[in-house]
Amino acid sequence: MRIGEVAAKAGVSVRALRYYEQQGLLHSTRNPGGQRQYPAGAVERVRTIQRLYSAGLPSRTIREILPFADSGEASPELLELLAAERDRLDRQMTDLRDARNRLDDCITEARRQGPHRPCLPAGALNGEEAVQRQAPTPVQ
Amino acid sequence: MRIGEVAAKAGVSVRALRYYEQQGLLHSTRNPGGQRQYPAGAVERVRTIQRLYSAGLPSRTIREILPFADSGEASPELLELLAAERDRLDRQMTDLRDARNRLDDCITEARRQGPHRPCLPAGALNGEEAVQRQAPTPVQ
DNA sequence: CTTGCACCTGACGTCGGCGTCAGGTTTTAG
DNA sequence: CTAAAACCTGACGCCGACGTCAGGTGCAAG
Numbered sequence: 001m002r003i004g005e006v007a008a009k010a011g012v013s014v015r016a017l018r019y020y021e022q023q024g025l026l027h028s029t030r031n032p033g034g035q036r037q038y039p040a041g042a043v044e045r046v047r048t049i050q051r052l053y054s055a056g057l058p059s060r061t062i063r064e065i066l067p068f069a070d071s072g073e074a075s076p077e078l079l080e081l082l083a084a085e086r087d088r089l090d091r092q093m094t095d096l097r098d099a100r101n102r103l104d105d106c107i108t109e110a111r112r113q114g115p116h117r118p119c120l121p122a123g124a125l126n127g128e129e130a131v132q133r134q135a136p137t138p139v140q
Numbered sequence: 141m142r143i144g145e146v147a148a149k150a151g152v153s154v155r156a157l158r159y160y161e162q163q164g165l166l167h168s169t170r171n172p173g174g175q176r177q178y179p180a181g182a183v184e185r186v187r188t189i190q191r192l193y194s195a196g197l198p199s200r201t202i203r204e205i206l207p208f209a210d211s212g213e214a215s216p217e218l219l220e221l222l223a224a225e226r227d228r229l230d231r232q233m234t235d236l237r238d239a240r241n242r243l244d245d246c247i248t249e250a251r252r253q254g255p256h257r258p259c260l261p262a263g264a265l266n267g268e269e270a271v272q273r274q275a276p277t278p279v280q
Numbered sequence: 281c282t283t284g285c286a287c288c289t290g291a292c293g294t295c296g297g298c299g300t301c302a303g304g305t306t307t308t309a310g
Numbered sequence: 311c312t313a314a315a316a317c318c319t320g321a322c323g324c325c326g327a328c329g330t331c332a333g334g335t336g337c338a339a340g
Binding site: 003004051052055056065082083086089090091093095096097098099100103104107127132 | 191224
């Protein structure tokens with residue numbers, strides 16, 4: 001496959017694919033004319049890269065993870081890296097879930113025409129003391 | 141409180157607080173000398189701002205959400221915005237959970253000295269066909 | 281009063297993940 | 311064969327969330 005086809009199938013821009021290659025995330029061979037050639041699996045690999053990016057991993061972390069994804073073997077250092085990233089994802093998920101639930105509370109509360117109980121800790125604006133909202137935030 | 145104390149208590153930089161003010165996220169009064177004065181609740185407000193940032197919201201979205209957090213009232217447009225952001229968070233959470241589980245699979249698999257089953261769809265590098273991994277990804 | 285830290289306002293730098301333009305080559309369709 | 315489409319390599323632009331530096335002011339202590 002050539003680069004345009006890969007880009008279309010993976011739903012990313014041609015520019016992004018060249019960028020991935022520059023970052024060492026995606027490899028290609030060249031045909032006699034100098035154009036990039038990709039195997040079929042490249043599309044799935046690009047999707048994986050996209051997922052990892054959208055998980056907030058920087059490209060250098062992805063670069064360290066991907067070779068392992070290829071071989072299925074992990075050095076102890078890589079295991080540490082993976083565990084650290086997994087923990088980071090856990091923390092971020094908790095934050096996201098929390099934020100989501102707060103927003104969700106806001107929405108349902110407001111739809112119910114409920115009273116004006118503030119949904120997020122706002123912080124006093126005019127010298128008022130902070131509201132002690134220790135609500136039992138519904139996690140999960 | 142002055143800006144340095146707020147920054148220390150909220151665990152952010154002084155620069156960040158001034159930036160938040162510039163973005164309309166955090167307000168302050170000024171003392172006769174021109175220095176910023178914050179009420180006690182500002183610390184909690186800054187933490188909220190940080191959470192929303194870490195949830196991936198851009199400052200203009202946060203700016204639209206915070207007034208609602210203050211008043212507890214929501215216009216229909218704001219409700220739409222909140223719902224959209226909530227849905228975005230849902231999607232991102234799904235992605236994160238997926239990535240996390242993949243990494244977790246990798247780790248436990250490797251710790252078990254398991255065989256070299258690739259944990260992430262790698263994409264063939266040398267013209268090999270892509271591995272059809274339709275694993276029953278353990279979500280949740 | 282002076283020292284010294286905290287604070288002020290610009291303003292420029294940075295970094296990641298690309299978009300985009302310029303100027304040239306290769307491949308494909310007719 | 312030729313035009314158009316796809317591709318190539320730089321290289322600069324952008325945006326957001328600050329870091330950082332410069333040059334000046336406020337404030338509390340000895």
